Amino acid sequence: MSAPHTDVEQVEAANTAFYEAMERGDFEALSALWLTPSDLGVDETYHDPADAGVISCVHPGWPVLTGRGEVLRSYALIMANTDYIQFFLTDVHVSVTGDTALVTCTENILSGGPAPDAGEELGPLVGQLVVATNVFRRTPDGWKMWSHHASPVLAENDEEEGDETPS
Template identity: 90%
Template sequence: MSAPHTDVEQVELANTAYYEAMERGDFEEVSGLWLSPSDLGIDEEYHDPADAGVVSCVHPGWPVLTGRGEVLRSYALIMANTDYIQFFLTDVHVSVTGDTAVVTCTENILSGGPAPEGGSELGPLVGQLVVATNLFRRTPDGWKLWSHHASPVLTETDEDEGDDTPS
Protein backbone atom coordinates (compact mmCIF):
# COMPACT_ATOMS: atom_id res chain seq x y z
CA MET A 1 0.00 0.00 0.00
CA SER A 2 1.39 3.41 -0.92
CA ALA A 3 2.07 6.08 1.72
CA PRO A 4 -0.34 8.67 0.21
CA HIS A 5 -3.17 6.10 0.20
CA THR A 6 -2.38 5.22 3.82
CA ASP A 7 -2.42 8.93 4.76
CA VAL A 8 -5.87 9.35 3.24
CA GLU A 9 -7.15 6.36 5.21
CA GLN A 10 -5.63 7.67 8.44
CA VAL A 11 -7.19 11.11 7.92
CA GLU A 12 -10.56 9.47 7.20
CA LEU A 13 -10.22 7.53 10.47
CA ALA A 14 -9.33 10.71 12.40
CA ASN A 15 -12.31 12.53 10.85
CA THR A 16 -14.65 9.66 11.73
CA ALA A 17 -13.27 9.53 15.29
CA TYR A 18 -14.09 13.24 15.70
CA TYR A 19 -17.75 12.80 14.73
CA GLU A 20 -18.15 9.58 16.74
CA ALA A 21 -16.71 11.25 19.87
CA MET A 22 -19.19 14.10 19.39
CA GLU A 23 -22.06 11.61 19.12
CA ARG A 24 -20.98 9.93 22.37
CA GLY A 25 -20.49 13.28 24.10
CA ASP A 26 -16.92 12.23 24.94
CA PHE A 27 -15.28 15.56 25.75
CA GLU A 28 -11.92 13.98 26.66
CA GLU A 29 -11.69 12.25 23.29
CA VAL A 30 -12.76 15.37 21.40
CA SER A 31 -10.08 17.32 23.29
CA GLY A 32 -7.45 14.75 22.40
CA LEU A 33 -8.35 14.94 18.71
CA TRP A 34 -7.58 18.68 18.52
CA LEU A 35 -4.07 19.93 17.85
CA SER A 36 -2.25 21.12 20.95
CA PRO A 37 0.61 23.63 21.19
CA SER A 38 3.02 20.81 22.05
CA ASP A 39 2.03 19.04 18.80
CA LEU A 40 3.49 22.08 17.01
CA GLY A 41 6.58 22.33 19.18
CA ILE A 42 5.30 25.31 21.17
CA ASP A 43 6.77 25.24 24.65
CA GLU A 44 3.78 25.64 26.96
CA GLU A 45 6.09 26.69 29.80
CA TYR A 46 6.82 29.95 27.97
CA HIS A 47 3.60 30.41 25.98
CA ASP A 48 0.04 30.33 27.24
CA PRO A 49 -1.61 27.55 25.17
CA ALA A 50 -4.94 29.42 25.20
CA ASP A 51 -3.28 32.44 23.55
CA ALA A 52 -1.24 30.48 21.02
CA GLY A 53 -4.05 30.65 18.43
CA VAL A 54 -3.16 27.12 17.44
CA VAL A 55 -6.64 26.03 16.38
CA SER A 56 -9.84 27.62 15.10
CA CYS A 57 -13.46 26.58 14.83
CA VAL A 58 -16.65 27.96 13.31
CA HIS A 59 -19.86 26.22 14.37
CA PRO A 60 -22.93 26.98 12.22
CA GLY A 61 -24.11 30.48 13.04
CA TRP A 62 -21.26 31.18 15.49
CA PRO A 63 -18.37 33.63 15.14
CA VAL A 64 -14.88 32.25 14.60
CA LEU A 65 -13.32 30.81 17.75
CA THR A 66 -9.53 30.84 18.03
CA GLY A 67 -7.21 29.17 20.47
CA ARG A 68 -7.51 25.73 22.00
CA GLY A 69 -9.20 26.94 25.19
CA GLU A 70 -11.95 28.86 23.40
CA VAL A 71 -12.59 26.02 20.94
CA LEU A 72 -12.76 23.34 23.63
CA ARG A 73 -15.06 25.48 25.79
CA SER A 74 -17.46 25.62 22.85
CA TYR A 75 -17.55 21.82 22.64
CA ALA A 76 -18.15 21.55 26.39
CA LEU A 77 -21.07 23.98 26.01
CA ILE A 78 -22.54 22.09 23.05
CA MET A 79 -22.23 18.74 24.84
CA ALA A 80 -23.81 20.12 28.02
CA ASN A 81 -26.85 21.36 26.08
CA THR A 82 -27.35 18.52 23.61
CA ASP A 83 -28.84 15.26 24.84
CA TYR A 84 -28.66 13.54 21.46
CA ILE A 85 -26.69 14.18 18.29
CA GLN A 86 -26.01 11.97 15.29
CA PHE A 87 -24.04 12.80 12.16
CA PHE A 88 -24.67 11.18 8.80
CA LEU A 89 -21.72 12.26 6.63
CA THR A 90 -22.05 12.42 2.86
CA ASP A 91 -19.90 13.80 0.04
CA VAL A 92 -16.70 13.15 2.04
CA HIS A 93 -13.54 14.17 0.17
CA VAL A 94 -10.01 13.91 1.58
CA SER A 95 -6.93 15.65 0.21
CA VAL A 96 -3.48 15.20 1.74
CA THR A 97 -0.42 17.30 0.93
CA GLY A 98 2.62 16.67 3.10
CA ASP A 99 1.67 17.07 6.75
CA THR A 100 -1.65 18.85 6.06
CA ALA A 101 -5.00 17.33 5.12
CA VAL A 102 -8.35 18.81 4.14
CA VAL A 103 -11.63 16.97 4.56
CA THR A 104 -14.81 18.41 3.09
CA CYS A 105 -18.16 16.82 3.78
CA THR A 106 -21.86 17.36 4.25
CA GLU A 107 -23.06 16.84 7.81
CA ASN A 108 -26.63 15.63 7.96
CA ILE A 109 -27.25 16.28 11.67
CA LEU A 110 -30.06 14.93 13.81
CA SER A 111 -30.10 16.39 17.33
CA GLY A 112 -32.29 16.84 20.36
CA GLY A 113 -32.05 18.96 23.44
CA PRO A 114 -33.15 18.46 27.00
CA ALA A 115 -36.65 17.23 27.72
CA PRO A 116 -39.39 19.83 28.10
CA GLU A 117 -39.79 20.98 31.71
CA GLY A 118 -41.15 18.19 33.87
CA GLY A 119 -40.71 15.60 31.13
CA SER A 120 -38.37 12.64 31.20
CA GLU A 121 -38.04 12.08 27.47
CA LEU A 122 -35.77 13.68 24.92
CA GLY A 123 -36.91 17.00 23.50
CA PRO A 124 -38.00 17.19 19.85
CA LEU A 125 -35.43 16.05 17.30
CA VAL A 126 -34.21 18.63 14.81
CA GLY A 127 -32.51 17.98 11.49
CA GLN A 128 -29.88 20.28 10.04
CA LEU A 129 -27.88 20.18 6.82
CA VAL A 130 -24.37 21.60 7.15
CA VAL A 131 -21.28 21.68 4.95
CA ALA A 132 -17.98 21.35 6.76
CA THR A 133 -14.28 21.69 6.13
CA ASN A 134 -11.94 20.00 8.59
CA LEU A 135 -8.22 20.73 8.44
CA PHE A 136 -5.81 18.22 9.97
CA ARG A 137 -2.08 18.32 10.74
CA ARG A 138 0.15 15.30 11.03
CA THR A 139 1.67 14.93 14.51
CA PRO A 140 3.82 12.24 16.13
CA ASP A 141 0.54 10.96 17.65
CA GLY A 142 -1.32 10.86 14.32
CA TRP A 143 -3.58 13.30 12.49
CA LYS A 144 -5.18 16.00 14.64
CA LEU A 145 -7.77 18.68 13.95
CA TRP A 146 -6.34 22.10 13.24
CA SER A 147 -9.53 23.83 12.12
CA HIS A 148 -13.23 22.99 11.76
CA HIS A 149 -15.55 25.26 9.78
CA ALA A 150 -19.21 24.38 9.39
CA SER A 151 -21.93 26.41 7.68
CA PRO A 152 -25.63 25.67 7.33
CA VAL A 153 -26.98 24.91 3.88
CA LEU A 154 -30.00 26.96 2.90
CA THR A 155 -32.86 24.89 1.58
CA GLU A 156 -35.53 26.12 -0.82
CA THR A 157 -37.85 26.56 2.19
CA ASP A 158 -35.24 28.75 3.94
CA GLU A 159 -34.90 30.90 0.84
CA ASP A 160 -38.68 31.21 0.44
CA GLU A 161 -39.16 32.43 4.05
CA GLY A 162 -37.15 35.59 3.34
CA ASP A 163 -38.77 36.25 -0.04
CA ASP A 164 -41.64 38.76 0.13
CA THR A 165 -42.31 38.82 -3.61
CA PRO A 166 -45.67 37.43 -4.72
CA SER A 167 -45.60 34.13 -6.57
Template identity: 85%
Template sequence: MSAPHTDVEKVEAANTSFYAALEQGDFELLSALWLSPSDVDVDETYHDPADAGVISCVHPGWPVLSGRGEVLRSYALIMANTDYIQFFLTDTHVSVTGDTALVTCTENILSGGPAPAEGDELGPLLGQLVVATNVFRRTAAGWKLWSHHASPVLAGSEEEDDEESPA
Protein backbone atom coordinates in the same frame (compact mmCIF):
# COMPACT_ATOMS: atom_id res chain seq x y z
CA MET B 1 -0.95 -0.05 -0.24
CA SER B 2 0.58 3.29 -1.22
CA ALA B 3 1.49 5.91 1.36
CA PRO B 4 -0.93 8.55 -0.05
CA HIS B 5 -3.82 6.05 0.07
CA THR B 6 -2.88 5.11 3.65
CA ASP B 7 -2.81 8.81 4.61
CA VAL B 8 -6.30 9.33 3.20
CA GLU B 9 -7.59 6.36 5.21
CA LYS B 10 -5.95 7.65 8.40
CA VAL B 11 -7.42 11.13 7.90
CA GLU B 12 -10.85 9.60 7.24
CA ALA B 13 -10.49 7.65 10.49
CA ALA B 14 -9.49 10.81 12.42
CA ASN B 15 -12.46 12.68 10.93
CA THR B 16 -14.83 9.84 11.86
CA SER B 17 -13.39 9.80 15.41
CA PHE B 18 -14.09 13.53 15.74
CA TYR B 19 -17.79 13.10 14.97
CA ALA B 20 -18.04 9.92 17.07
CA ALA B 21 -16.58 11.77 20.08
CA LEU B 22 -19.23 14.47 19.66
CA GLU B 23 -22.04 11.93 19.37
CA GLN B 24 -20.83 10.09 22.48
CA GLY B 25 -20.24 13.28 24.47
CA ASP B 26 -16.65 12.10 25.08
CA PHE B 27 -14.86 15.34 25.92
CA GLU B 28 -11.52 13.65 26.71
CA LEU B 29 -11.42 11.91 23.33
CA LEU B 30 -12.52 15.09 21.56
CA SER B 31 -9.74 17.06 23.30
CA ALA B 32 -7.13 14.48 22.31
CA LEU B 33 -8.18 14.75 18.64
CA TRP B 34 -7.35 18.47 18.46
CA LEU B 35 -3.85 19.72 17.73
CA SER B 36 -2.01 20.90 20.84
CA PRO B 37 0.87 23.39 21.06
CA SER B 38 3.29 20.56 21.87
CA ASP B 39 2.26 18.81 18.62
CA VAL B 40 3.74 21.73 16.69
CA ASP B 41 6.72 22.43 18.98
CA VAL B 42 5.23 25.45 20.78
CA ASP B 43 6.90 25.62 24.18
CA GLU B 44 3.98 25.73 26.62
CA THR B 45 6.33 26.95 29.35
CA TYR B 46 6.62 30.29 27.61
CA HIS B 47 3.33 30.40 25.70
CA ASP B 48 -0.14 30.02 27.14
CA PRO B 49 -1.74 27.24 25.02
CA ALA B 50 -5.00 29.19 24.94
CA ASP B 51 -3.21 32.16 23.39
CA ALA B 52 -0.96 30.21 21.03
CA GLY B 53 -3.67 30.32 18.36
CA VAL B 54 -2.75 26.81 17.30
CA ILE B 55 -6.33 25.76 16.51
CA SER B 56 -9.51 27.48 15.38
CA CYS B 57 -13.18 26.65 15.07
CA VAL B 58 -16.29 28.23 13.59
CA HIS B 59 -19.60 26.69 14.65
CA PRO B 60 -22.62 27.68 12.54
CA GLY B 61 -23.61 31.22 13.52
CA TRP B 62 -20.68 31.69 15.93
CA PRO B 63 -17.64 33.96 15.65
CA VAL B 64 -14.18 32.50 15.06
CA LEU B 65 -12.81 30.77 18.16
CA SER B 66 -9.00 30.60 18.43
CA GLY B 67 -6.76 28.61 20.75
CA ARG B 68 -7.38 25.37 22.62
CA GLY B 69 -9.03 27.07 25.57
CA GLU B 70 -11.77 28.77 23.54
CA VAL B 71 -12.32 25.88 21.13
CA LEU B 72 -12.52 23.14 23.76
CA ARG B 73 -14.69 25.29 26.03
CA SER B 74 -17.17 25.65 23.14
CA TYR B 75 -17.39 21.87 22.74
CA ALA B 76 -17.85 21.42 26.49
CA LEU B 77 -20.79 23.86 26.33
CA ILE B 78 -22.30 22.13 23.31
CA MET B 79 -21.99 18.70 24.94
CA ALA B 80 -23.45 19.95 28.23
CA ASN B 81 -26.48 21.47 26.49
CA THR B 82 -27.26 18.81 23.88
CA ASP B 83 -29.16 15.73 25.00
CA TYR B 84 -28.74 13.93 21.70
CA ILE B 85 -26.77 14.51 18.51
CA GLN B 86 -26.05 12.26 15.57
CA PHE B 87 -24.13 13.03 12.38
CA PHE B 88 -24.71 11.39 9.02
CA LEU B 89 -21.80 12.53 6.85
CA THR B 90 -22.26 12.74 3.10
CA ASP B 91 -20.29 14.19 0.20
CA THR B 92 -17.04 13.55 2.11
CA HIS B 93 -13.86 14.39 0.24
CA VAL B 94 -10.32 14.02 1.63
CA SER B 95 -7.25 15.70 0.16
CA VAL B 96 -3.76 15.17 1.60
CA THR B 97 -0.74 17.30 0.73
CA GLY B 98 2.38 16.63 2.77
CA ASP B 99 1.57 16.97 6.46
CA THR B 100 -1.75 18.75 5.91
CA ALA B 101 -5.13 17.25 5.06
CA LEU B 102 -8.40 18.88 4.10
CA VAL B 103 -11.75 17.16 4.61
CA THR B 104 -14.95 18.64 3.25
CA CYS B 105 -18.30 17.07 4.03
CA THR B 106 -21.97 17.66 4.56
CA GLU B 107 -23.12 17.10 8.13
CA ASN B 108 -26.69 15.84 8.20
CA ILE B 109 -27.40 16.44 11.90
CA LEU B 110 -30.12 15.09 14.13
CA SER B 111 -30.21 16.75 17.53
CA GLY B 112 -32.62 17.67 20.25
CA GLY B 113 -34.11 16.03 23.28
CA PRO B 114 -33.19 12.66 24.75
CA ALA B 115 -32.10 9.91 22.37
CA PRO B 116 -35.05 7.99 20.96
CA ALA B 117 -35.72 4.56 22.45
CA GLU B 118 -35.24 1.62 20.11
CA GLY B 119 -38.20 1.37 17.75
CA ASP B 120 -39.49 4.89 18.55
CA GLU B 121 -39.95 7.55 15.93
CA LEU B 122 -37.40 10.37 15.97
CA GLY B 123 -40.10 12.66 17.37
CA PRO B 124 -38.70 16.01 18.57
CA LEU B 125 -35.31 15.68 16.92
CA LEU B 126 -34.41 18.50 14.57
CA GLY B 127 -32.61 17.93 11.30
CA GLN B 128 -29.94 20.36 10.18
CA LEU B 129 -27.86 20.43 7.05
CA VAL B 130 -24.37 21.89 7.54
CA VAL B 131 -21.32 21.94 5.29
CA ALA B 132 -17.99 21.58 7.06
CA THR B 133 -14.30 21.92 6.33
CA ASN B 134 -11.94 20.12 8.70
CA VAL B 135 -8.20 20.73 8.43
CA PHE B 136 -5.83 18.16 9.92
CA ARG B 137 -2.07 18.16 10.53
CA ARG B 138 0.13 15.11 10.75
CA THR B 139 1.78 14.76 14.18
CA ALA B 140 3.92 12.12 15.85
CA ALA B 141 0.67 10.91 17.48
CA GLY B 142 -1.26 10.78 14.19
CA TRP B 143 -3.57 13.19 12.35
CA LYS B 144 -4.97 15.96 14.57
CA LEU B 145 -7.62 18.60 13.92
CA TRP B 146 -6.19 22.03 13.23
CA SER B 147 -9.38 23.81 12.22
CA HIS B 148 -13.11 23.09 11.92
CA HIS B 149 -15.42 25.45 10.05
CA ALA B 150 -19.11 24.66 9.69
CA SER B 151 -21.82 26.66 7.97
CA PRO B 152 -25.55 25.97 7.66
CA VAL B 153 -27.05 25.21 4.28
CA LEU B 154 -30.00 27.49 3.75
CA ALA B 155 -32.78 25.72 1.88
CA GLY B 156 -35.12 27.78 -0.25
CA SER B 157 -38.73 27.97 0.84
CA GLU B 158 -41.50 26.31 -1.15
CA GLU B 159 -42.79 29.79 -2.10
CA GLU B 160 -39.42 30.65 -3.66
CA ASP B 161 -39.43 27.34 -5.55
CA ASP B 162 -42.97 28.03 -6.85
CA GLU B 163 -41.97 31.53 -8.03
CA GLU B 164 -39.04 30.12 -9.97
CA SER B 165 -41.11 27.40 -11.68
CA PRO B 166 -42.43 28.29 -15.13
CA ALA B 167 -46.23 28.62 -15.27
Protein backbone atom coordinates in the same frame (compact mmCIF):
# COMPACT_ATOMS: atom_id res chain seq x y z
CA MET C 1 -10.87 -4.19 10.71
CA SER C 2 -7.23 -3.48 9.88
CA ALA C 3 -5.43 -0.29 10.80
CA PRO C 4 -5.48 2.47 8.16
CA HIS C 5 -2.34 2.47 6.02
CA THR C 6 -2.43 5.51 3.78
CA ASP C 7 -2.53 9.14 4.82
CA VAL C 8 -6.02 9.49 3.33
CA GLU C 9 -7.27 6.50 5.36
CA GLN C 10 -5.67 7.87 8.53
CA VAL C 11 -7.26 11.29 8.01
CA GLU C 12 -10.64 9.66 7.30
CA ALA C 13 -10.27 7.72 10.58
CA ALA C 14 -9.41 10.90 12.52
CA ASN C 15 -12.37 12.70 10.96
CA THR C 16 -14.71 9.83 11.86
CA ALA C 17 -13.32 9.73 15.42
CA PHE C 18 -14.14 13.44 15.79
CA TYR C 19 -17.81 12.94 14.92
CA GLU C 20 -18.09 9.73 16.97
CA ALA C 21 -16.69 11.52 20.05
CA MET C 22 -19.36 14.21 19.58
CA GLU C 23 -22.10 11.59 19.28
CA ARG C 24 -20.94 9.86 22.48
CA GLY C 25 -20.55 13.17 24.32
CA ASP C 26 -16.96 12.11 25.08
CA PHE C 27 -15.26 15.40 25.86
CA GLU C 28 -11.91 13.80 26.72
CA ALA C 29 -11.74 11.93 23.40
CA LEU C 30 -12.80 15.04 21.50
CA SER C 31 -10.17 17.16 23.28
CA ALA C 32 -7.45 14.64 22.43
CA LEU C 33 -8.32 14.96 18.72
CA TRP C 34 -7.49 18.70 18.63
CA LEU C 35 -3.99 19.99 17.95
CA THR C 36 -1.93 21.17 20.93
CA PRO C 37 1.19 23.34 20.94
CA SER C 38 3.21 20.34 22.12
CA ASP C 39 2.03 18.46 19.00
CA LEU C 40 4.01 21.08 17.07
CA GLY C 41 7.07 20.74 19.29
CA VAL C 42 6.40 24.01 21.09
CA ASP C 43 7.48 24.12 24.72
CA GLU C 44 4.52 25.79 26.44
CA THR C 45 6.70 26.92 29.35
CA TYR C 46 8.56 29.29 27.00
CA HIS C 47 5.86 30.16 24.46
CA ASP C 48 2.31 31.35 24.79
CA PRO C 49 0.17 28.39 23.61
CA ALA C 50 -2.21 30.86 21.96
CA ASP C 51 0.60 31.92 19.60
CA ALA C 52 1.57 28.42 18.45
CA GLY C 53 -0.57 26.38 16.08
CA VAL C 54 -3.72 28.25 17.02
CA ILE C 55 -6.76 26.09 16.47
CA SER C 56 -10.03 27.58 15.32
CA CYS C 57 -13.66 26.61 15.04
CA VAL C 58 -16.80 28.08 13.53
CA HIS C 59 -20.07 26.47 14.55
CA PRO C 60 -23.12 27.37 12.42
CA GLY C 61 -24.26 30.84 13.46
CA TRP C 62 -21.35 31.39 15.87
CA PRO C 63 -18.41 33.79 15.58
CA VAL C 64 -14.91 32.44 14.97
CA LEU C 65 -13.47 30.81 18.07
CA THR C 66 -9.67 30.67 18.38
CA GLY C 67 -7.36 28.91 20.79
CA ARG C 68 -7.82 25.61 22.62
CA GLY C 69 -9.62 27.18 25.55
CA GLU C 70 -12.36 28.86 23.50
CA VAL C 71 -12.78 25.95 21.10
CA LEU C 72 -12.97 23.25 23.76
CA ARG C 73 -15.31 25.35 25.94
CA SER C 74 -17.69 25.57 22.98
CA TYR C 75 -17.80 21.78 22.66
CA ALA C 76 -18.32 21.39 26.41
CA LEU C 77 -21.26 23.81 26.15
CA ILE C 78 -22.75 21.98 23.17
CA MET C 79 -22.38 18.59 24.87
CA ALA C 80 -23.92 19.88 28.10
CA ASN C 81 -26.99 21.18 26.26
CA THR C 82 -27.55 18.40 23.73
CA ASP C 83 -28.97 15.11 24.94
CA TYR C 84 -28.74 13.41 21.56
CA ILE C 85 -26.77 14.09 18.41
CA GLN C 86 -26.02 11.91 15.42
CA PHE C 87 -24.06 12.79 12.29
CA PHE C 88 -24.66 11.18 8.92
CA LEU C 89 -21.73 12.32 6.79
CA THR C 90 -22.08 12.50 3.01
CA ASP C 91 -19.97 13.94 0.20
CA VAL C 92 -16.77 13.29 2.17
CA HIS C 93 -13.64 14.35 0.28
CA VAL C 94 -10.11 14.09 1.68
CA SER C 95 -7.05 15.86 0.30
CA VAL C 96 -3.58 15.44 1.81
CA THR C 97 -0.57 17.61 1.01
CA GLY C 98 2.49 16.98 3.13
CA ASP C 99 1.58 17.29 6.80
CA THR C 100 -1.75 19.03 6.19
CA ALA C 101 -5.07 17.46 5.25
CA LEU C 102 -8.38 18.98 4.23
CA VAL C 103 -11.70 17.19 4.66
CA THR C 104 -14.91 18.59 3.23
CA CYS C 105 -18.23 16.94 3.95
CA THR C 106 -21.92 17.44 4.44
CA GLU C 107 -23.12 16.89 8.00
CA ASN C 108 -26.67 15.60 8.09
CA ILE C 109 -27.33 16.21 11.80
CA LEU C 110 -30.12 14.76 13.90
CA SER C 111 -30.22 16.22 17.42
CA GLY C 112 -32.44 16.67 20.42
CA GLY C 113 -32.20 18.82 23.47
CA PRO C 114 -33.26 18.25 27.04
CA ALA C 115 -36.75 17.02 27.76
CA PRO C 116 -39.25 19.87 28.20
CA ASP C 117 -40.16 18.67 31.71
CA ALA C 118 -38.18 16.58 34.14
CA GLY C 119 -38.87 12.88 33.82
CA GLU C 120 -40.05 13.09 30.19
CA GLU C 121 -38.41 11.55 27.18
CA LEU C 122 -35.89 13.36 25.00
CA GLY C 123 -37.16 16.59 23.47
CA PRO C 124 -38.19 16.65 19.81
CA LEU C 125 -35.49 15.71 17.32
CA VAL C 126 -34.38 18.36 14.86
CA GLY C 127 -32.61 17.78 11.55
CA GLN C 128 -30.03 20.18 10.20
CA LEU C 129 -27.98 20.17 7.00
CA VAL C 130 -24.49 21.64 7.38
CA VAL C 131 -21.40 21.73 5.18
CA ALA C 132 -18.07 21.45 6.97
CA THR C 133 -14.40 21.88 6.29
CA ASN C 134 -12.04 20.14 8.70
CA VAL C 135 -8.31 20.84 8.56
CA PHE C 136 -5.92 18.30 10.08
CA ARG C 137 -2.20 18.43 10.80
CA ARG C 138 0.09 15.41 11.07
CA THR C 139 1.66 15.03 14.53
CA PRO C 140 3.88 12.35 16.05
CA ASP C 141 0.65 10.94 17.60
CA GLY C 142 -1.30 10.92 14.33
CA TRP C 143 -3.57 13.40 12.57
CA LYS C 144 -5.12 16.10 14.77
CA MET C 145 -7.81 18.68 14.08
CA TRP C 146 -6.45 22.16 13.39
CA SER C 147 -9.67 23.86 12.30
CA HIS C 148 -13.37 23.03 11.95
CA HIS C 149 -15.68 25.34 10.01
CA ALA C 150 -19.35 24.49 9.62
CA SER C 151 -22.05 26.45 7.85
CA PRO C 152 -25.76 25.73 7.44
CA VAL C 153 -27.10 24.91 4.00
CA LEU C 154 -30.15 26.85 2.90
CA ALA C 155 -33.12 24.71 1.98
CA GLU C 156 -34.07 24.81 -1.69
CA ASN C 157 -37.39 26.46 -0.77
CA ASP C 158 -35.50 29.29 0.96
CA GLU C 159 -33.50 29.99 -2.18
CA GLU C 160 -36.49 29.82 -4.49
CA GLU C 161 -38.64 32.29 -2.51
CA GLY C 162 -36.55 35.26 -3.63
CA ASP C 163 -36.30 34.03 -7.22
CA GLU C 164 -39.99 34.24 -8.08
CA THR C 165 -40.86 36.34 -11.09
CA PRO C 166 -44.37 37.76 -11.50
CA SER C 167 -46.56 36.18 -14.18
